[in-house]
Amino acid sequence: MSTSGNQPPNMSGQLHTNPRNVDFVAPADASGSRQPSLTAGLPQARIDGAPVHLVDEAGALAVIADAAAHRTSRPLGVVSINLDHVYHFSTARSERSAEHSSDIEWFNLVDGAPIAAQVKRMTGTSYPKLSGSDLIGPVLDDAALHGHTIAVVGGSSDVTEALKARLSADWPGLVFAGHWVPSRAELATPDASHALAKELQAANVDILLVCLGKPRQEDWIAAYGAETGAGALLAFGAVVDFLAGRVSRAPRWISSAGFEWAWRLMLEPRRLFRRYVIQGPGAYVAVRRSTNG
Numbered sequence: 001m002s003t004s005g006n007q008p009p010n011m012s013g014q015l016h017t018n019p020r021n022v023d024f025v026a027p028a029d030a031s032g033s034r035q036p037s038l039t040a041g042l043p044q045a046r047i048d049g050a051p052v053h054l055v056d057e058a059g060a061l062a063v064i065a066d067a068a069a070h071r072t073s074r075p076l077g078v079v080s081i082n083l084d085h086v087y088h089f090s091t092a093r094s095e096r097s098a099e100h101s102s103d104i105e106w107f108n109l110v111d112g113a114p115i116a117a118q119v120k121r122m123t124g125t126s127y128p129k130l131s132g133s134d135l136i137g138p139v140l141d142d143a144a145l146h147g148h149t150i151a152v153v154g155g156s157s158d159v160t161e162a163l164k165a166r167l168s169a170d171w172p173g174l175v176f177a178g179h180w181v182p183s184r185a186e187l188a189t190p191d192a193s194h195a196l197a198k199e200l201q202a203a204n205v206d207i208l209l210v211c212l213g214k215p216r217q218e219d220w221i222a223a224y225g226a227e228t229g230a231g232a233l234l235a236f237g238a239v240v241d242f243l244a245g246r247v248s249r250a251p252r253w254i255s256s257a258g259f260e261w262a263w264r265l266m267l268e269p270r271r272l273f274r275r276y277v278i279q280g281p282g283a284y285v286a287v288r289r290s291t292n293g
Contacts, residue, residue, distance in 0.1 A: 010273075038107070043123075046288075048090055049083060049090075050085070051108055052109070054119065057130060063076065064142075065139075067105075067286040068232045070230045076105050076231065076233065077222070078109065078233065078236075079107065079110055079218060080109055081110060083279075085111075087275075090286055099111075104222060109135075110130055113129065116129050118287050127165070130236060131260075132238075133238070135234075143174055144174060148207055149174070149176075149207075150206065151200055151203055151209070153209065154182075154209075154240055156181065156246075159241065163243055177200075177203035177204070193224050194227065198227065200228040201228055201229040205229065206231050208234065209234050211239055217235040221235060247264075
């Protein structure tokens, strides 16, 4: 399978602490008692029923860095809330929700122009899009600075060597524990997933990139993430391919204009046509109907 308790950061001055139509939810464990939390007190909006934390890039990076530096039995699960997420975890389509796992502290970030636009309609405040592909560079910068250990789950074994070479060249201070490429059958088998989590725990991983695509990556983190011992588990999808150079990021002007989806569809039409053309419109309608009530 393998190929190779602090306080939340002070966001004052970076966030609008009480935008209209925003609720604040402090996580609780299964018994209902409060636990020390990195996300408690952060403003939230609800997109199709899912809480979205309203932070800027610096705020998001501070939470992830704190989770990596101070590992606990309840790790941070970082999720991109975009149309693909809304489609797979819509409250109207399914009762399942990865965010219901009390073993993970979920950190849900605005990702994509439709989500950012709806958040602005609901709160009256603009918050930036924080995709995994935008955050991964600064996350690895901080990890390298502090000598953290990272590992990657997902992608193809074809990119392992390119991934190792890129990480070594661009982040020499980083400790790379390895690239695990489980099959779908292994991911669907509890014994195999428990074994994978045990391997990752033995590797003493601080930050785990879980690049399995939605909804598989969120489901796997919810079920097995706490067993890995990682401080932060990043559900970052195609980031492994971006890091390895297998897929090119959209030019910044295209991303800023909200058309990165079109760029990706152009590059991978067979894989992404269903996501963007068939599943996307219904998810967009669900986003526009979102309220905080």
